[in-house]
Amino acid sequence: MRIQGRSCLVLGGGGFLGTNLCRRLAAAGNRVRAFGHRRMFPDALTGVEWQQGDLADGAALTKAIESFEIVFHFVHSTTPYSANLDMIEDARRNVLPSIALLDMSHRLGVKRIVFLSSGGTIYGRPQQIPTDETAPTEPITAMAISKLAIEKYLALYEYLHGLEYRILRVANPFGPYQLPIKRQGVIAELISRAIANEAIDVWGDGSVIRDFIYVDDVVDAMEAAALDASKERIFNIGSGTGRSIREIITTIEKQTNSKFNIRWKNSRSVDIPVSILSIDRARKELKWTPRTSFELGIEKTISWWKNSASEIKQILHNQIQSSGIPPLPH
C-alpha cells in the first residue's frame, strides 16, 4: 500500500527512519513536512518541508501540525541505555509532550497518528519467542515504559475522541541514513568500522540475538499502518528471524572483505538475550511482508556507506562539533 495525494507530518523526520519515510512519501508526490531537532542528511530531504523544533515546545508543535492529515510520531529523546539514567527526565520529555500532541492532533483535526514503538524493548525479557503483540509488556528500560504509556494514551484518545492511531513495534531496523550514535545501530557501527578498518566494542559475548529488519521494509509497514482499516492497532514489525551479533559480524566481514578487531565488553543490564518478533499479525492485517533478505539489506547498506563516505564523514564531524558527543565512542 502506498500513500498518495496526502499531507504527512513526520515528527523526528530528520532521523534515520524519518529520513527514509520522508523520501518515500515525497517521491510519491505527497505533501511532506519533517519536524525535529535536526536533519542528519539535509540533502536527502529535497522536496520535504523542514521545521526545526522540540516535541516539548507546544507552540512549535501546533504550528507543525497545522492542517496535516497523517502524523508519524518517531521522536524519543532517549535510548534504552540513557533512559534508565534519568527516568523522570525520560518521562517528562517524551510522555508529557506526547499527551500534548494527542490533544493538539484531536483539536486540529488530524486523521491518524502512526506511533513508532519499540519491538525490541517493550516486552522486556520475552517469555515466548517469537513474541507476538499479546505478550506481556514488562520493560527493563524506562524508555520502553514511556513508549508503553504513550501507546495507552493513544488508545484512550481514540476511545474518548475518536482520534485514529496505529502503533508499530519495530524490531532492530538498519539501512541507509542510520549513523552509529548514542550506542545504537550496531550494523551501522560495524559497517563504518569495517570500511575505516577500525577496532570495535561489542557488549556481551556476541551471542545476543536480535531481529534485524531492513529500513525499506519498515517504511512499507509505516505506509500500510497509515492506511490500514483493520480492527488491530498494534503491529510488530521485524523480519521474524533472529540473528546473533556474531552472525552479523561474519556477514559484514564477508561482504566487506575485512576482519574485525573486536574488544568484548561486559553486557549491559538493558540488553535482553533474545528478541525475535512474531510478525503474523502485520502479514495478515496489513498485507505486509519483509521483502529484503538480510544479505541484500547488508549489501545495500554497505553500498550506501561507500557512496556517501565523504558526506557521512562531514556529518559525523559536525555532530562532534555541535554536541561534544563523539558519535563513535571508543
Next chain:
Amino acid sequence: MRIQGRSCLVLGGGGFLGTNLCRRLAAAGNRVRAFGHRRMFPDALTGVEWQQGDLADGAALTKAIESFEIVFHFVHSTTPYSANLDMIEDARRNVLPSIALLDMSHRLGVKRIVFLSSGGTIYGRPQQIPTDETAPTEPITAMAISKLAIEKYLALYEYLHGLEYRILRVANPFGPYQLPIKRQGVIAELISRAIANEAIDVWGDGSVIRDFIYVDDVVDAMEAAALDASKERIFNIGSGTGRSIREIITTIEKQTNSKFNIRWKNSRSVDIPVSILSIDRARKELKWTPRTSFELGIEKTISWWKNSASEIKQILHNQIQSSGIPPLPH
C-alpha cells in the same frame, strides 16, 4: 499475617484506606508515620506520627522516608473522572513523583514498597469476567495509565536495584472513614444520604456492576502483601463477587429502613459496565481471603456513620470551607 515490630510509612495515610491501615498497624505496636495533604480524621490516628506534605515535594518525601522499612504508597491526586480532564497534570503529579519515590527508597534502604493500584480501572473494559491479573490492561482513564506506568517502574526498580515491591489492584473498597468526596465512594454517599434522608444522583441506570470489598479485608491484604515471600508481585483484591448499584441501594434501604429519592444521570465515559476481579492469586499466594460478608460490611459502615455523625458533619463542613468544593454535589 500481621505486621509486628516494624516501621511503616503510609503515603496517603490521612485518607480512607490510609487511616484504616495506620490504625491497624499502630494498634499492633508498629512505628507508624502517615504522610499526606491532610488527615480527614485526626482523632482516629492517635499513636500515628503525622507529616503533612506533597508527594511531589522531594525534600519532604526524603524526610518522611527517613529510616522506615516498609512504605505503603496510596497517594494519587486524581480520580478516574478528573484525570481525563488534564492527563498531563495527572502524569506530572503522580508518575514523576513516584519515580522519585522509588529512587529515594532505593537510596535510603527501604525494604519494601506496597503500591495501591486500581483493580476497577486498570483493565479497562475487561474481556473476561472475573478478571485476573494476567488480563490485558487497556485503561479508559488516564488515572489508570499513570497507575500502570508506576507498576512498570516498580518492576524496573526491582530488576535494576533489587528494591522489593508488591502491587495491590484493589476493587471498590468501602467502610469506616470513607467520605463521599470527588464523586467517589458510592456506598459512603448512599449511606450518608439515607441517614440524612436526602435525594441522590446515580450515574447510569443502576445496572453497573462493581466488586465491593470491606476495608478491613483490604487492610488484611495490605499486611499480607508487605510480608509476602511468593514470586508474584501483582494481586487483585476484591470480594470476587459483583453487585449492581441497584442491589447496593436495596441493601442500604433495607438496613437503614429508608427509601431513596434517586435522580438518574447519564452514565460517564469512564464508567465500565461490569468489573469483578478474580482473587484466586491472592487467596493462593497471600493466604488471604475476604472475611466480611457484604451485608455485615454495610452494617458496620452504617453503624460507624451513625456513631460518628457529628464528627463527620464537622469534617465535611471544614472540607467545604477549605477547598470550596462541595463534597456532596447536587
